[in-house]
Amino acid sequence: MLLRLIFSLVVGFAITVSLVSDATAQKAPTSALKLPRVKYSGGGDWYNDPSAEVNLLRYFQEKTGTDAVPVFEPVDLSSDNIFLYPVLFLTGHGTVNLSDRESRNLRAYLQNGGFLYIDDDFGLDASIRKEMLKVFPEQKFVELPFAHGIYSSFYKFPTGVPKTHEHDGKLPQGFGLFHKGRLCVFYTYESNPSDGWADASVHNDPPEKREEALKFGVNILVWALSH
Secondary structure, rough: HHHHHHHHHHHEEEEEEEOOOOOOOOOOOOOOEEEOEOOOOOOOOOOOOHHHHHHHHHHHHHOOOOEEOOOEEEOOOOOOHHHOOOOEEEEEEOOOOOHHHHHHHHHHHOOOEEEEEEEEEOOOOOOHHHHHHHHOOOOOOOOOOOOOOHHOOOOOOOOOOOOOOOOOOOOOEEEEEOOEEEEEEEEEEEEHHHHEEEEEEEEEEOHHHHHHHHHHHHHHHHHHHOO
């Protein structure tokens, strides 16, 4: 039942948001899930670990039976193309800088049912918190309780975000931004699960750590597509 719901929501999102602009309305929606990588200026390496979402989408398709397209696909926040995707992914090190147009476009995307997952790959925290205030100036990130449904949407994570990489050795945390009560931005800090999605040779993580990170990625996608 859950998997049929996810499939219908992927199709439904593409059809619904295609009405937002004439540009996207000319493109046929697809039922196959992609996870586009958000491009941004400011000096951060938005493009790092391009195998991450490729491996996650393969794993997601295998474990849920939901059709996916395992590719690395960059997307520009200033483009109406973002409205073709139910979920966006942003990561990297260093500084993020969003223009006024990018901020307005992202806000419209999130208010119309879109979902953004942000993973701090170390050094992103200060700028991403500042830049997301351009998108939702009326709210700041709030930490999600362990009981939040994203931690049990497919696999069980009773203590919240898993710790994939040490970084500063702090406890991993998951934060959210909301629109009308719906979690529309999920941000992981001091955790870095997307590093665990990358090819095994990139970070030399043990198999069980990569498996844990991929399972957590499935939870994020399932939650985003079913809410």
